[in-house]
Amino acid sequence: MENKKITVRVCVGTTCFVMGGANLQELNDIIPRKYGDKAEVLGSNCLGLCSINWEYSKAPYVKIDEDVVSEATTEKVLAELDKKIAEQSKE
Amino acid sequence: MFIDIACSQKKKYNQNAYGDYFSSNRFPNMNRVVAVLSDGLGSGIKANILACMTATMLEKFMENHADIEKSCEIIMNSLPVCKVRGISYATFSAIDCYEDGKAKIVEEGNPDFIWVRGGEVLKPVPQIIPSKTFKNRRMKVYNITLEKYDRIIFCSDGATQVAMGTKRYPLGLERSGLVKIILEKLKENQNIASKELSDYLIHQIELIAPNRELKDDTSIVSIYCRDPRETLIFTGPPYHQEKDNFWARTFMDFKGKKAIAGGTTANIISREMNIPVYADLSVNAGKLPGLSKMEGVDLVTEGILTLTKTLEYLESGKTENNAAKTLMDFILDSDVINFLVGAQMNKAHYDPNLPIEIEIRKNVIKQMKKVLEEKYLKKVNVQFI
Numbered sequence: 001m002e003n004k005k006i007t008v009r010v011c012v013g014t015t016c017f018v019m020g021g022a023n024l025q026e027l028n029d030i031i032p033r034k035y036g037d038k039a040e041v042l043g044s045n046c047l048g049l050c051s052i053n054w055e056y057s058k059a060p061y062v063k064i065d066e067d068v069v070s071e072a073t074t075e076k077v078l079a080e081l082d083k084k085i086a087e088q089s090k091e
Numbered sequence: 092m093f094i095d096i097a098c099s100q101k102k103k104y105n106q107n108a109y110g111d112y113f114s115s116n117r118f119p120n121m122n123r124v125v126a127v128l129s130d131g132l133g134s135g136i137k138a139n140i141l142a143c144m145t146a147t148m149l150e151k152f153m154e155n156h157a158d159i160e161k162s163c164e165i166i167m168n169s170l171p172v173c174k175v176r177g178i179s180y181a182t183f184s185a186i187d188c189y190e191d192g193k194a195k196i197v198e199e200g201n202p203d204f205i206w207v208r209g210g211e212v213l214k215p216v217p218q219i220i221p222s223k224t225f226k227n228r229r230m231k232v233y234n235i236t237l238e239k240y241d242r243i244i245f246c247s248d249g250a251t252q253v254a255m256g257t258k259r260y261p262l263g264l265e266r267s268g269l270v271k272i273i274l275e276k277l278k279e280n281q282n283i284a285s286k287e288l289s290d291y292l293i294h295q296i297e298l299i300a301p302n303r304e305l306k307d308d309t310s311i312v313s314i315y316c317r318d319p320r321e322t323l324i325f326t327g328p329p330y331h332q333e334k335d336n337f338w339a340r341t342f343m344d345f346k347g348k349k350a351i352a353g354g355t356t357a358n359i360i361s362r363e364m365n366i367p368v369y370a371d372l373s374v375n376a377g378k379l380p381g382l383s384k385m386e387g388v389d390l391v392t393e394g395i396l397t398l399t400k401t402l403e404y405l406e407s408g409k410t411e412n413n414a415a416k417t418l419m420d421f422i423l424d425s426d427v428i429n430f431l432v433g434a435q436m437n438k439a440h441y442d443p444n445l446p447i448e449i450e451i452r453k454n455v456i457k458q459m460k461k462v463l464e465e466k467y468l469k470k471v472n473v474q475f476i
Contacts (some may be wrong), residue, residue, distance in 0.1 A: 012370050013355070018445055045368060045370050
C-alpha cells in the first residue's frame with residue numbers, strides 16, 4: 001500500500017511567529033529536500049491553539065497531520081516527522 | 092470627485108538647486124486642494140529662494156482666502172532684490188480647488204495653464220488685474236468649474252521654451268507643442284495618473300532639449316479630477332462575535348480594493364464566507380510573517396506585527412522588502428483608505444513571556460490615520476467594530 005503524504009502545518013499567527021515560529025521557515029527548505037514527496041509543508045494562519053486553556057506560552061505550534069507539536073523547533077518537528085514516517089512504513 | 096495632483100521637475104543643466112518650487116496642501120475635511128508652482132528669477136540657489144518664498148507664502152495666503160491682489164503685493168515687496176538685475180521676481184501659477192469642481196486659478200508670468208476636457212483644450216477667459224506698484228506685472232484670475240475627468244496642466248517657462256533656437260523649434264516647444272504631446276498621450280492612455288503624466292511630459296521635454304541639457308529649470312504640475320480609488324482594510328476580529336457574518340459580508344461586498352491585516356481576521360472571513368485562505372510560506376520574507384492568499388481579496392497579511400512595521404515605514408519613509416512594504420504600497424496606491432478595526436483582544440498577545448512588546452491595534456491604527464492624513468494627504472476613515 002502506498003503511504004499517505006504527511007502534512008506539516010506551520011502556524012504563522014502572530015503569537016507563534018514572535019515565539020520562534022519565524023525560525024521554522026527553514027522547514028520549508030529542509031523537508032522537501034530530506035523527505036521528498038513523503039511530506040509537505042504548508043503555512044497556516046492562527047491554528048487557534050494559543051488561546052485554548054491559557055496555554056499560549058507553549059507557542060509556536062506545528063501540526064503534523066492531526067498531531068500538535070508545541071514549543072516547536074526545527075529539530076523537534078523533524079524528530080516527530082521521522083517517528084511518524086517510521087510508524088507508517090511499519091504498518 | 093477626487094483631485095489627483097502631482098508635480099515633476101528637472102533642474103537646469105549643471106545647476107545643483109531647483110529654481111522652480113512647488114507647494115501644495117490637501118484639506119481632506121474641506122475636500123479642498125491648494126497648490127502653487129513658482130519659478131524664481133534666474134537659476135540656482137537664488138532662484139530657489141525666490142520661488143520657495145513665493146510659493147509657500149502664496150499658498151498660505153490662498154489657504155486663508157486672503158485677497159489675492161494684496162497677497163501678491165505683499166509677496167513682491169518681501170522678496171529679496173536681485174543684485175544683478177535690480178528687481179525681485181518670481182512668477183507663479185496657483186490653484187485653489189474643491190472636489191465639487193469649483194476652482195480659482197491665479198497666474199502671473201508663467202505660461203497659461205492647459206485645461207483639457209474630453210480630448211479638447213478649453214479656452215477660459217481670465218480677469219486681468221494689473222499691479223498697482225509694479226509695472227508690466229499683470230495677474231490673470233480664472234474662476235472655473237471643473238468636471239470629472241478634466242485635467243489641468245501648469246508648467247514653468249522652461250517647458251515651453253525648451254530647445255529654443257534650434258532648427259526644429261526656433262521659438263522653443265511653445266505651449267502649442269506641449270499641448271500636442273499632452274493630447275497624444277491622453278489619447279493613448281485616457282486614465283493616466285497625474286504623476287505618470289507629469290513624469291512623462293518632463294521626460295519628453297528632456298528628450299527634445301539639445302544634448303538633453305535643459306537650459307532652464309522645468310516643472311510640470313498635473314491635476315486630474317477622477318473617481319477616488321478606495322481601499323478597505325479589515326483588521327482584528329469584531330468585538331461581538333455574533334456579528335462576524337455581517338462584517339464579513341460588508342467587507343466582501345466592498346467595491347474598491349480590499350485587504351485583510353490579521354491571520355485570525357482572515358480565518359473569520361474565510362469561515363463566514365466559505366472561501367479558503369492559504370498561508371503562503373514561500374513568500375515569507377524578512378522578519379515578518381508572509382502573505383496569505385484568499386480569492387476576492389487583494390492582499391492578506393498578518394496583523395499587528397505587520398501593521399506596526401507598516402506604520403514605522405510610513406513615518407520614516409525607509410522600507411525593507413517584506414509584507415509591511417507590500418501593505419504600505421497597497422495603502423499609498425489609494426486616495427481614500429477605510430479601516431474596519433475589530434476591537435476583540437487576543438489574550439495571547441499580552442503574555443508577559445512574549446519576547447517583544449505587541450502594540451494595541453487601536454493605537455496603531457489611530458497613529459496610522461494621523462500619518463496618512465498629515466504626511467501623505469490621504470483621506471482616512473476608521474470604524475471600530
